Amino acid sequence: MVERMSAVLMVAAMLMLVLPARADDGPALPARAPQPMVALNGFGTLGLTQSPERRADYTFDNLQPTGAGRSNELTFYVDTRLGLQLTGHIGDQWSAVVQMVSEYRPNGSYEPFISWANVKYAVTPDFSLRLGRISLPSFLESDSRRVGYSNITARPPIEVYRLLALKESDGVDAAYRWHIDGATNTTTVLYGHAAVTNTSEVTVHSTKVAGIFDTVEFERATLHAAYQVRDVDNQRPPLGRFMSLGASYDPGEWFASSEWVKVVNFSGKGVKATRVGWYVNAGKRFGLFSPYATVSELLPTTNTGVTPIGQRTFASGVRWDVMRNVDLKAQWDDIRLADHSYGTLQNTLPTMPKGGRVNVYSVMADFIF
Numbered sequence: 001m002v003e004r005m006s007a008v009l010m011v012a013a014m015l016m017l018v019l020p021a022r023a024d025d026g027p028a029l030p031a032r033a034p035q036p037m038v039a040l041n042g043f044g045t046l047g048l049t050q051s052p053e054r055r056a057d058y059t060f061d062n063l064q065p066t067g068a069g070r071s072n073e074l075t076f077y078v079d080t081r082l083g084l085q086l087t088g089h090i091g092d093q094w095s096a097v098v099q100m101v102s103e104y105r106p107n108g109s110y111e112p113f114i115s116w117a118n119v120k121y122a123v124t125p126d127f128s129l130r131l132g133r134i135s136l137p138s139f140l141e142s143d144s145r146r147v148g149y150s151n152i153t154a155r156p157p158i159e160v161y162r163l164l165a166l167k168e169s170d171g172v173d174a175a176y177r178w179h180i181d182g183a184t185n186t187t188t189v190l191y192g193h194a195a196v197t198n199t200s201e202v203t204v205h206s207t208k209v210a211g212i213f214d215t216v217e218f219e220r221a222t223l224h225a226a227y228q229v230r231d232v233d234n235q236r237p238p239l240g241r242f243m244s245l246g247a248s249y250d251p252g253e254w255f256a257s258s259e260w261v262k263v264v265n266f267s268g269k270g271v272k273a274t275r276v277g278w279y280v281n282a283g284k285r286f287g288l289f290s291p292y293a294t295v296s297e298l299l300p301t302t303n304t305g306v307t308p309i310g311q312r313t314f315a316s317g318v319r320w321d322v323m324r325n326v327d328l329k330a331q332w333d334d335i336r337l338a339d340h341s342y343g344t345l346q347n348t349l350p351t352m353p354k355g356g357r358v359n360v361y362s363v364m365a366d367f368i369f
Helices: 004-016
Strands: 038-050 083-090 093-103 113-124 129-136 168-180 183-197 203-218 221-232 239-249 253-267 271-286 287-298 310-323 328-338 356-369
Touching: none
Parallel strands: none
Antiparallel strands: 038 083, 038 356, 083 093, 093 113, 113 129, 129 168, 168 183, 183 203, 203 221, 221 239, 239 253, 253 271, 271 287, 287 310, 310 328, 328 356
Protein backbone atom coordinates (compact mmCIF):
# COMPACT_ATOMS: atom_id res chain seq x y z
CA MET A 1 0.00 0.00 0.00
CA VAL A 2 2.81 2.43 0.92
CA GLU A 3 4.76 1.68 -2.27
CA ARG A 4 1.56 2.07 -4.33
CA MET A 5 0.92 5.46 -2.74
CA SER A 6 4.54 6.46 -3.44
CA ALA A 7 4.16 5.53 -7.10
CA VAL A 8 0.98 7.62 -7.38
CA LEU A 9 2.72 10.56 -5.75
CA MET A 10 5.66 10.24 -8.11
CA VAL A 11 3.31 10.43 -11.08
CA ALA A 12 1.54 13.40 -9.51
CA ALA A 13 4.87 15.11 -8.93
CA MET A 14 5.91 14.59 -12.54
CA LEU A 15 2.56 15.93 -13.77
CA MET A 16 3.14 19.03 -11.66
CA LEU A 17 6.24 19.65 -13.71
CA VAL A 18 4.53 19.56 -17.09
CA LEU A 19 0.98 20.86 -16.57
CA PRO A 20 0.61 24.54 -17.39
CA ALA A 21 -0.16 26.89 -14.52
CA ARG A 22 -3.44 28.79 -14.54
CA ALA A 23 -3.31 32.53 -14.01
CA ASP A 24 -6.25 32.38 -11.61
CA ASP A 25 -4.91 29.61 -9.35
CA GLY A 26 -5.15 31.32 -5.96
CA PRO A 27 -4.27 34.81 -4.78
CA ALA A 28 -1.43 36.78 -6.34
CA LEU A 29 1.85 36.57 -4.43
CA PRO A 30 4.68 39.11 -4.21
CA ALA A 31 7.31 38.82 -6.91
CA ARG A 32 10.22 36.52 -5.98
CA ALA A 33 13.52 35.58 -7.55
CA PRO A 34 12.84 33.22 -10.44
CA GLN A 35 13.23 29.51 -9.64
CA PRO A 36 14.14 26.80 -12.12
CA MET A 37 11.08 24.86 -13.21
CA VAL A 38 12.94 21.58 -12.67
CA ALA A 39 16.03 20.97 -10.56
CA LEU A 40 17.97 17.74 -10.02
CA ASN A 41 20.30 17.55 -7.03
CA GLY A 42 22.18 14.78 -5.35
CA PHE A 43 24.21 13.86 -2.30
CA GLY A 44 26.33 10.97 -1.16
CA THR A 45 28.78 9.58 1.34
CA LEU A 46 31.53 7.03 0.90
CA GLY A 47 32.29 5.95 4.44
CA LEU A 48 34.65 3.37 5.91
CA THR A 49 34.12 2.25 9.52
CA GLN A 50 36.38 0.01 11.64
CA SER A 51 36.01 -1.53 15.08
CA PRO A 52 38.48 -3.93 16.73
CA GLU A 53 35.63 -5.43 18.80
CA ARG A 54 35.04 -8.90 17.29
CA ARG A 55 32.16 -9.93 19.57
CA ALA A 56 29.51 -7.39 18.49
CA ASP A 57 28.60 -4.98 15.68
CA TYR A 58 28.52 -1.20 15.73
CA THR A 59 25.70 0.16 13.53
CA PHE A 60 24.25 3.61 12.90
CA ASP A 61 20.71 2.45 13.68
CA ASN A 62 18.93 -0.78 14.56
CA LEU A 63 17.68 -1.20 10.97
CA GLN A 64 21.16 -2.15 9.76
CA PRO A 65 21.60 -5.97 9.95
CA THR A 66 25.40 -5.89 10.28
CA GLY A 67 28.04 -3.31 10.98
CA ALA A 68 31.65 -2.82 12.02
CA GLY A 69 33.16 -5.33 14.43
CA ARG A 70 31.96 -8.90 14.56
CA SER A 71 30.52 -9.14 11.03
CA ASN A 72 33.05 -6.89 9.29
CA GLU A 73 36.05 -5.45 11.07
CA LEU A 74 36.24 -2.89 8.27
CA THR A 75 33.04 -2.00 6.40
CA PHE A 76 31.40 0.53 4.08
CA TYR A 77 27.90 -0.41 5.26
CA VAL A 78 27.49 1.95 8.24
CA ASP A 79 27.55 5.30 6.41
CA THR A 80 27.78 4.84 2.64
CA ARG A 81 24.75 6.09 0.71
CA LEU A 82 23.67 7.93 -2.45
CA GLY A 83 20.63 10.14 -2.94
CA LEU A 84 18.95 11.97 -5.81
CA GLN A 85 16.29 14.66 -5.47
CA LEU A 86 14.05 16.01 -8.23
CA THR A 87 12.26 19.28 -7.45
CA GLY A 88 9.73 21.04 -9.66
CA HIS A 89 8.05 24.46 -9.41
CA ILE A 90 4.91 25.74 -11.08
CA GLY A 91 4.69 29.45 -10.44
CA ASP A 92 5.06 30.71 -6.89
CA GLN A 93 2.52 28.40 -5.25
CA TRP A 94 2.92 24.82 -6.46
CA SER A 95 5.97 22.63 -6.06
CA ALA A 96 6.75 18.93 -5.87
CA VAL A 97 9.71 16.88 -4.69
CA VAL A 98 10.77 13.26 -5.12
CA GLN A 99 13.84 11.95 -3.33
CA MET A 100 15.31 8.49 -3.89
CA VAL A 101 18.01 7.01 -1.63
CA SER A 102 20.26 3.97 -1.81
CA GLU A 103 21.70 2.95 1.57
CA TYR A 104 22.30 -0.22 3.58
CA ARG A 105 18.85 -1.64 4.28
CA PRO A 106 17.42 -4.13 6.81
CA ASN A 107 17.43 -6.92 4.18
CA GLY A 108 21.17 -6.44 3.61
CA SER A 109 20.77 -4.80 0.18
CA TYR A 110 21.36 -1.35 -1.30
CA GLU A 111 18.06 -1.39 -3.22
CA PRO A 112 16.95 2.23 -3.81
CA PHE A 113 13.74 3.43 -2.15
CA ILE A 114 11.63 6.58 -2.19
CA SER A 115 12.27 8.60 0.95
CA TRP A 116 10.30 11.72 -0.02
CA ALA A 117 7.48 12.18 -2.53
CA ASN A 118 5.15 15.09 -1.90
CA VAL A 119 3.30 18.01 -3.44
CA LYS A 120 3.32 21.42 -1.76
CA TYR A 121 0.90 24.33 -2.11
CA ALA A 122 1.92 27.74 -0.75
CA VAL A 123 -1.34 29.36 0.33
CA THR A 124 0.66 32.48 1.20
CA PRO A 125 4.42 33.09 1.33
CA ASP A 126 4.31 32.02 5.01
CA PHE A 127 1.64 29.31 5.04
CA SER A 128 1.96 26.04 3.13
CA LEU A 129 0.34 22.61 2.89
CA ARG A 130 1.96 19.34 1.79
CA LEU A 131 0.58 15.95 0.80
CA GLY A 132 2.58 12.75 0.36
CA ARG A 133 5.65 11.18 1.90
CA ILE A 134 7.11 13.83 4.17
CA SER A 135 10.22 13.95 6.34
CA LEU A 136 9.37 13.97 10.05
CA PRO A 137 11.03 17.07 11.58
CA SER A 138 11.74 15.25 14.83
CA PHE A 139 15.35 16.43 15.29
CA LEU A 140 17.53 19.42 14.53
CA GLU A 141 19.04 17.54 11.58
CA SER A 142 15.98 15.60 10.39
CA ASP A 143 15.98 16.90 6.81
CA SER A 144 19.76 16.58 6.47
CA ARG A 145 20.54 13.49 8.56
CA ARG A 146 21.28 11.49 5.38
CA VAL A 147 23.20 14.37 3.76
CA GLY A 148 26.63 13.96 5.28
CA TYR A 149 27.98 17.15 3.70
CA SER A 150 25.40 19.20 5.65
CA ASN A 151 26.66 17.86 8.98
CA ILE A 152 29.86 18.81 10.77
CA THR A 153 30.30 15.39 12.39
CA ALA A 154 30.70 12.02 10.72
CA ARG A 155 27.14 11.11 11.71
CA PRO A 156 24.50 12.42 14.14
CA PRO A 157 25.04 10.95 17.65
CA ILE A 158 23.40 7.51 17.68
CA GLU A 159 22.41 7.85 21.35
CA VAL A 160 19.81 10.39 20.22
CA TYR A 161 19.07 9.74 16.55
CA ARG A 162 18.45 6.00 16.76
CA LEU A 163 15.67 6.50 19.34
CA LEU A 164 13.13 7.04 16.56
CA ALA A 165 13.12 4.61 13.63
CA LEU A 166 10.49 6.65 11.75
CA LYS A 167 12.15 9.12 9.39
CA GLU A 168 9.19 9.83 7.10
CA SER A 169 5.40 9.70 7.20
CA ASP A 170 2.76 9.28 4.47
CA GLY A 171 0.14 11.95 5.08
CA VAL A 172 -0.28 15.71 5.29
CA ASP A 173 1.30 18.62 7.09
CA ALA A 174 0.75 22.35 7.42
CA ALA A 175 3.46 24.88 8.20
CA TYR A 176 3.07 28.49 9.26
CA ARG A 177 5.95 30.96 9.53
CA TRP A 178 5.90 34.32 11.22
CA HIS A 179 8.55 36.95 11.91
CA ILE A 180 9.12 38.65 15.26
CA ASP A 181 11.87 41.27 15.80
CA GLY A 182 14.28 39.66 13.38
CA ALA A 183 13.47 36.09 14.40
CA THR A 184 11.62 33.57 12.23
CA ASN A 185 9.33 31.05 13.90
CA THR A 186 7.99 28.09 11.91
CA THR A 187 5.32 25.83 13.39
CA THR A 188 4.37 22.59 11.66
CA VAL A 189 1.56 20.14 12.41
CA LEU A 190 1.52 16.71 10.79
CA TYR A 191 -0.72 13.65 10.52
CA GLY A 192 -0.08 10.39 8.71
CA HIS A 193 1.08 6.80 8.92
CA ALA A 194 4.28 4.85 8.27
CA ALA A 195 5.69 1.33 8.11
CA VAL A 196 9.18 0.13 9.00
CA THR A 197 10.58 -3.31 8.17
CA ASN A 198 13.18 -4.44 10.70
CA THR A 199 16.15 -6.78 10.33
CA SER A 200 13.93 -9.78 11.18
CA GLU A 201 11.85 -8.95 8.06
CA VAL A 202 8.90 -7.98 10.25
CA THR A 203 7.01 -4.88 9.15
CA VAL A 204 5.90 -2.66 12.03
CA HIS A 205 3.02 -0.30 11.22
CA SER A 206 2.57 3.08 12.87
CA THR A 207 -0.82 4.71 12.44
CA LYS A 208 -2.28 7.97 13.69
CA VAL A 209 1.16 9.55 13.54
CA ALA A 210 0.53 13.09 14.78
CA GLY A 211 3.00 15.75 15.78
CA ILE A 212 3.65 19.41 16.37
CA PHE A 213 7.09 20.84 15.61
CA ASP A 214 8.49 24.31 16.14
CA THR A 215 11.71 25.93 14.93
CA VAL A 216 12.94 29.43 15.84
CA GLU A 217 15.81 30.99 13.89
CA PHE A 218 17.48 34.20 15.03
CA GLU A 219 20.68 35.32 13.32
CA ARG A 220 23.07 32.34 13.82
CA ALA A 221 20.99 30.58 16.49
CA THR A 222 18.37 27.85 15.98
CA LEU A 223 15.96 26.40 18.56
CA HIS A 224 13.85 23.33 17.84
CA ALA A 225 11.12 21.46 19.72
CA ALA A 226 9.03 18.43 18.75
CA TYR A 227 6.22 16.35 20.22
CA GLN A 228 4.87 13.30 18.43
CA VAL A 229 2.45 10.44 19.19
CA ARG A 230 1.56 7.34 17.19
CA ASP A 231 -0.11 3.94 17.49
CA VAL A 232 2.29 1.04 16.91
CA ASP A 233 0.82 -2.34 16.02
CA ASN A 234 3.34 -4.42 18.02
CA GLN A 235 2.82 -2.54 21.29
CA ARG A 236 0.24 -3.09 24.05
CA PRO A 237 -1.11 -0.46 24.56
CA PRO A 238 -0.20 0.82 21.08
CA LEU A 239 0.58 4.41 22.06
CA GLY A 240 4.15 5.59 21.53
CA ARG A 241 5.38 9.08 22.43
CA PHE A 242 8.38 11.12 21.36
CA MET A 243 9.57 14.55 22.47
CA SER A 244 12.73 16.54 21.80
CA LEU A 245 14.43 19.87 22.42
CA GLY A 246 17.44 21.12 20.51
CA ALA A 247 19.58 24.21 19.97
CA SER A 248 22.50 25.20 17.76
CA TYR A 249 24.67 28.29 17.40
CA ASP A 250 27.11 28.90 14.57
CA PRO A 251 28.61 32.41 14.34
CA GLY A 252 31.23 31.24 11.84
CA GLU A 253 34.52 30.82 13.69
CA TRP A 254 33.09 28.25 16.09
CA PHE A 255 29.92 26.20 16.47
CA ALA A 256 27.96 24.33 19.12
CA SER A 257 24.78 22.28 19.28
CA SER A 258 22.85 20.13 21.73
CA GLU A 259 19.72 17.97 21.75
CA TRP A 260 17.65 16.14 24.36
CA VAL A 261 15.15 13.42 23.46
CA LYS A 262 12.70 11.28 25.44
CA VAL A 263 10.74 8.31 24.08
CA VAL A 264 8.04 6.20 25.72
CA ASN A 265 7.01 2.84 24.26
CA PHE A 266 5.44 -0.43 25.39
CA SER A 267 6.36 -4.01 24.63
CA GLY A 268 3.89 -6.54 23.23
CA LYS A 269 3.33 -7.68 26.83
CA GLY A 270 2.53 -4.19 28.10
CA VAL A 271 5.91 -3.40 29.73
CA LYS A 272 6.63 0.33 29.66
CA ALA A 273 10.04 1.39 28.36
CA THR A 274 11.21 4.99 28.74
CA ARG A 275 14.56 6.16 27.39
CA VAL A 276 16.32 9.51 27.36
CA GLY A 277 19.15 10.58 25.06
CA TRP A 278 21.22 13.74 24.86
CA TYR A 279 24.40 15.15 23.33
CA VAL A 280 26.56 18.27 23.31
CA ASN A 281 28.80 19.06 20.35
CA ALA A 282 31.24 21.92 19.85
CA GLY A 283 34.15 22.82 17.61
CA LYS A 284 36.15 25.57 15.94
CA ARG A 285 37.05 26.37 12.34
CA PHE A 286 40.66 26.90 11.28
CA GLY A 287 40.39 27.77 7.61
CA LEU A 288 39.30 24.60 5.79
CA PHE A 289 39.67 22.43 8.90
CA SER A 290 36.99 22.08 11.61
CA PRO A 291 37.95 19.93 14.62
CA TYR A 292 35.13 19.04 17.00
CA ALA A 293 34.21 16.99 20.06
CA THR A 294 30.94 15.38 21.14
CA VAL A 295 29.64 13.87 24.37
CA SER A 296 26.42 11.86 24.10
CA GLU A 297 24.47 9.49 26.34
CA LEU A 298 21.53 7.08 26.16
CA LEU A 299 19.79 6.29 29.45
CA PRO A 300 17.04 3.77 30.22
CA THR A 301 14.83 5.32 32.90
CA THR A 302 12.48 2.38 33.56
CA ASN A 303 13.17 -1.22 34.58
CA THR A 304 11.78 -3.47 31.86
CA GLY A 305 13.11 -6.73 33.27
CA VAL A 306 15.44 -7.28 30.29
CA THR A 307 18.97 -6.13 29.45
CA PRO A 308 18.92 -2.30 29.44
CA ILE A 309 20.15 -0.26 26.48
CA GLY A 310 22.47 2.41 27.81
CA GLN A 311 25.82 3.92 26.88
CA ARG A 312 27.92 7.09 26.84
CA THR A 313 30.14 8.11 23.93
CA PHE A 314 33.06 10.51 23.78
CA ALA A 315 33.76 11.37 20.14
CA SER A 316 36.32 13.61 18.48
CA GLY A 317 36.99 14.30 14.85
CA VAL A 318 37.88 16.76 12.13
CA ARG A 319 36.22 17.92 8.93
CA TRP A 320 38.30 19.11 5.98
CA ASP A 321 36.49 21.05 3.25
CA VAL A 322 38.85 19.83 0.58
CA MET A 323 37.04 21.47 -2.37
CA ARG A 324 33.71 23.01 -3.29
CA ASN A 325 30.85 20.67 -2.28
CA VAL A 326 33.25 17.95 -1.06
CA ASP A 327 34.52 17.24 2.45
CA LEU A 328 36.65 14.59 4.13
CA LYS A 329 36.06 13.56 7.75
CA ALA A 330 37.78 11.39 10.34
CA GLN A 331 36.18 10.51 13.69
CA TRP A 332 37.00 8.38 16.73
CA ASP A 333 34.21 7.15 19.03
CA ASP A 334 34.99 5.88 22.52
CA ILE A 335 31.80 4.05 23.54
CA ARG A 336 31.35 3.17 27.22
CA LEU A 337 28.55 0.72 27.82
CA ALA A 338 26.31 1.18 30.86
CA ASP A 339 26.51 -1.34 33.69
CA HIS A 340 24.94 -4.69 32.76
CA SER A 341 24.31 -3.41 29.20
CA TYR A 342 25.43 -4.08 25.65
CA GLY A 343 24.37 -0.54 24.77
CA THR A 344 23.32 -0.17 21.14
CA LEU A 345 25.63 -2.95 19.92
CA GLN A 346 24.03 -5.62 17.74
CA ASN A 347 24.76 -9.26 16.92
CA THR A 348 26.47 -9.74 20.29
CA LEU A 349 28.18 -13.05 21.10
CA PRO A 350 27.72 -14.69 24.54
CA THR A 351 31.37 -13.90 25.23
CA MET A 352 30.76 -10.14 24.86
CA PRO A 353 31.02 -8.58 28.33
CA LYS A 354 28.36 -6.15 29.48
CA GLY A 355 29.47 -2.74 30.65
CA GLY A 356 32.67 -2.68 28.60
CA ARG A 357 34.21 -0.20 26.14
CA VAL A 358 34.26 -0.20 22.34
CA ASN A 359 36.32 1.95 19.99
CA VAL A 360 35.06 2.87 16.52
CA TYR A 361 37.10 4.64 13.82
CA SER A 362 35.51 6.28 10.78
CA VAL A 363 36.79 8.03 7.65
CA MET A 364 34.51 9.30 4.90
CA ALA A 365 34.03 11.60 1.97
CA ASP A 366 30.78 13.56 1.58
CA PHE A 367 29.62 15.35 -1.54
CA ILE A 368 26.65 17.22 -2.96
CA PHE A 369 25.80 18.25 -6.52
